[in-house]
Amino acid sequence: MRPAVVRRLRAGAVLAIVVVAVASCSSTDAGTDRAEAGSSTTTPATTTSAPAPDGVAGADGVGDPYYPQLGNGGYDVAGYDLLIDWDADAATIDATATIELTPDEALDTFNLDLVGLAVDGVTVDGADAPFERAGRELTIDPEPVLLAGEAVSVVVDYGGAPEPIQVGTDVFRVGWHTDGRDAYVVSEPAGAASWFPANDHPTDKARFRFEVTVPADLGVIANGVRRSVTEDAGRATFVYESDRPMATYLASVVIGDLAFDESTAAGLPLRSAYPHRLADAARRDFGRVEEMLVAFQERFGPYPFDVYGHVVVDEQLGFALENQTVSLFGTDLVTGGARIDSLVAHELAHQWYGNAVSPATWKDIWLNEGFATYAEWVWAEVSGERSIAESAAAAHGRADFGVPPGDPGPEELFQRTVYVRGGLALYALSVQIGQETFDELLRAWVERHGGGVASTADLQALAEELSGQDLEVFFADWVYGSSLPPLP
Numbered sequence: 001m002r003p004a005v006v007r008r009l010r011a012g013a014v015l016a017i018v019v020v021a022v023a024s025c026s027s028t029d030a031g032t033d034r035a036e037a038g039s040s041t042t043t044p045a046t047t048t049s050a051p052a053p054d055g056v057a058g059a060d061g062v063g064d065p066y067y068p069q070l071g072n073g074g075y076d077v078a079g080y081d082l083l084i085d086w087d088a089d090a091a092t093i094d095a096t097a098t099i100e101l102t103p104d105e106a107l108d109t110f111n112l113d114l115v116g117l118a119v120d121g122v123t124v125d126g127a128d129a130p131f132e133r134a135g136r137e138l139t140i141d142p143e144p145v146l147l148a149g150e151a152v153s154v155v156v157d158y159g160g161a162p163e164p165i166q167v168g169t170d171v172f173r174v175g176w177h178t179d180g181r182d183a184y185v186v187s188e189p190a191g192a193a194s195w196f197p198a199n200d201h202p203t204d205k206a207r208f209r210f211e212v213t214v215p216a217d218l219g220v221i222a223n224g225v226r227r228s229v230t231e232d233a234g235r236a237t238f239v240y241e242s243d244r245p246m247a248t249y250l251a252s253v254v255i256g257d258l259a260f261d262e263s264t265a266a267g268l269p270l271r272s273a274y275p276h277r278l279a280d281a282a283r284r285d286f287g288r289v290e291e292m293l294v295a296f297q298e299r300f301g302p303y304p305f306d307v308y309g310h311v312v313v314d315e316q317l318g319f320a321l322e323n324q325t326v327s328l329f330g331t332d333l334v335t336g337g338a339r340i341d342s343l344v345a346h347e348l349a350h351q352w353y354g355n356a357v358s359p360a361t362w363k364d365i366w367l368n369e370g371f372a373t374y375a376e377w378v379w380a381e382v383s384g385e386r387s388i389a390e391s392a393a394a395a396h397g398r399a400d401f402g403v404p405p406g407d408p409g410p411e412e413l414f415q416r417t418v419y420v421r422g423g424l425a426l427y428a429l430s431v432q433i434g435q436e437t438f439d440e441l442l443r444a445w446v447e448r449h450g451g452g453v454a455s456t457a458d459l460q461a462l463a464e465e466l467s468g469q470d471l472e473v474f475f476a477d478w479v480y481g482s483s484l485p486p487l488p
């Protein structure tokens, strides 16, 4: 799902890459096994004896400045339908992915991202299609050539034991994790390819349907609205659907011994899932989400999806992740002491900033984390703890932030500067353009770019449009400058 505005952004992003790659040679590998792939943007040719095809080989990456091979070129995915059968004893999946996609141009071959696992077969509109694998690239050679603008249905039969993926020096590997019986997915930024064949970049959002079958004593939660739960011969099948466009990195399935909570807050259906022994503590720790929803809808605009909730996975994760409609937390965060309000607010705010509006490239990660940090300060003010200005002053005093939030580098995407200096840049912007215009910006950002992606340049453009100011120097200092400017 890629509106015209996103296509234009993408073209801009591709140009930006060249500059970054030449200037800093900072592009790294987002996969475990594709170090050899370098910056090549062509697909390995598939040898056939057929007459010369009319289509081109779809590119094997969208050219993200940090992770050039994430995603693929030449087509746009409308929907993923993922059928997953979980063997809890073997810790393996037996899966079928049905992917509706539309080529932008005539395609002789095209790629999906998939790491590990075994592919048993691929069909395109029902016809068997030969395929090859190399690193994270699954290259499919459909017959006949795909036509520009004509949607096709690609079915990939696959399975095995999914393995999470190391990205740079991240403290955590991303993708599908399991301890044998339970499983959960945390993919940001590049882990989706560990469990399904994907156009794995935020620029290609799509709708998702999950049909997950597990032993009947386990539960499943995934993104979106639950459509059904059925049981047959000791196995339970859970169906979830996300109709609103979702980036692949936010797709998540959690399987475990889960207690489900359903309620309504601020008119929105909530569904959460916790390990049974933590359910009481979790209810206390997430207890203020309704107040947060009210406060954030007032400031950020309507909640952008159909459902929300929290899932706690039985693992000392050390962080939380804003998976679309169902934020994920590790057990270490859930104590029952209601001490994680700012984190709960942070993940909720990502539903607007990060999920409805996703980063155009991974270099724009501060747009996710800076807005979510600013939202923590909003919550602290709303809940009577301290003003936004006090939070900003405290953050400013705590830190030595030599790395610009607008270019943290691909090795350590989630370093503190993208959060704290990101939040400070937004606070400084609110002073620069005035609180009223900034509040307008918070809503206009989601109205204008919701359902797609946006870049730092888009934020500057919108802030300039709403304020009538030239913000070139402001962005150069606060977002790209190598030292933290003094607070205004």
Ligand code: ARG
Pocket (backbone or CB within 6 Å): 170, 171, 172, 174, 188, 189, 319, 320, 321, 322, 346, 347, 369, 414
């Ligand atoms: N986006 C998450 C948050 O700030 C953090 C994800 C950290 N992920 C990681 N791979 N280190 O809420």
Ligand code: ZN
Pocket (backbone or CB within 6 Å): 346, 350, 368, 369, 372
């Ligand atoms: Zn965050």
